[in-house]
Amino acid sequence: MTAERPRTSVNAWRPSVPGISEVFHAHFTDHAYPVHTHDTWDLMILDDGAVDFALDRRLHAATGTAGVLLLPPGVPHDGRTVTTSGFRKRNLYLDDSVLPQRLVGGAVDSPVLDDELLRHRIHQLHVSLGQSGDEFESECRLSFIRERLHFHLDALRPLAPTGEANRLAGRLRELLDSRIPVGISLHEAAATLHAHPTHLIRCFKQTYGLPPHGYLTGKRIDRARHLLLDGLRPAQVATAVGFHDQAHLNRHFTRHVGTTPGRYRRNLTAPPAQPPPPTVVV
Known part of the structure; x- marks a missing residue:
């Protein structure tokens, strides 16, 4: 008697978070993607199984839950399952406000990133994206993912909090306190305070011991x-x-x-x- 194969399942939605055009969760048992392209960046983590794929006619593979896959826009690629049990994956489709087109070449050369910290941050973002009302938290988490991806593709080091960290954190705290019922986006806060988003978050956490979204929730x-x-x-x-x-x-x-x-x-x-x-x- 042949064991019944697990069913394919798909869940997709568009969150209210700038930079993310779609969230896509799927379990595929025998699906094979034909060669295609995206207008967006495809950031993917595996929760189970293994995949083979070709990007720009070069073969790659990903197995297990350690790595991160980043497929750039406009570059042909395909994909297929490797085992009979298939694979489970979670995708974020990101627009050019997160990663500019000039970084496409680096992603073509190294589409599989061995980075446990990046994967953990992506997992945390997916969790917050699945909760209605946590858009500020999602925006903060996306900011750190963007920074980490730039580190891999552009060799940009994150800014460390300086002696002005307490002053900048205090200004953000005042801004949050004035907007408790209506909230504020990370983009608006960074523009108002003339600071880079992730630098702003780091200064706040160094000063007060928790991220700004955690402070606002409290x-x-x-x-x-x-x-x-x-x-x-x-x-x-x-x-x-x-x-x-x-x-x-x-x-x-x-x-x-x-x-x-x-x-x-x-x-x-x-x-x-x-x-x-x-x-x-x-």
Whole structure:
């Protein structure tokens, strides 16, 4: 009796994050891509299996979960599974605002990057892209991926925080504090403060110990707690403090506080009963 082969599955969407034109997750068992090109950069990680592909008529292979594949725009390529179990992959299609066309040659020469840090950052970005309302976090994570790709293709070293890091971080904190309910994009913050996005994030984390998206989420949670104790319903609170919806509030509130907003509101509307004083033996 022949074992049933796992089914092909595909999931694709367009996130509200500048620079990413499409997110594509797939499990292919026997699909073979014909030779084709993209208008965008194709950044791919494997979660299982192996693939063979030809890029600009040169053969390449990727196996396991350590490497990163970067296929440049306008260059013909194909792809196929190697094993009967197929492969699972996650793709990001990136436009020229992330990587300029002048870097195509370097990607053609080395489309498979052995970089565990880059792969981990791409995985983190996919996780945040799968959560509605976390676009600011996704934008921050994409900024570090862009920097790492430039390091591989353009030999650009990241800027280290300087003596002005605290001043720049303080200005960003003031900006975030003034925009808690409405939020701000990383692009707007960097333009307002005249700083490179990743340099801005590094300065903030060096000064305050957490990235700016984590700081903004924490401030929103603090406001949510106060409003819940004032008697507002979780759905009202989510909108008031800047979360995408109640599910978005629930996810972050539970992670920060250890309970859902609804339970927090119900359990803390009255002070808990106090134990009786101890009996004093004379």
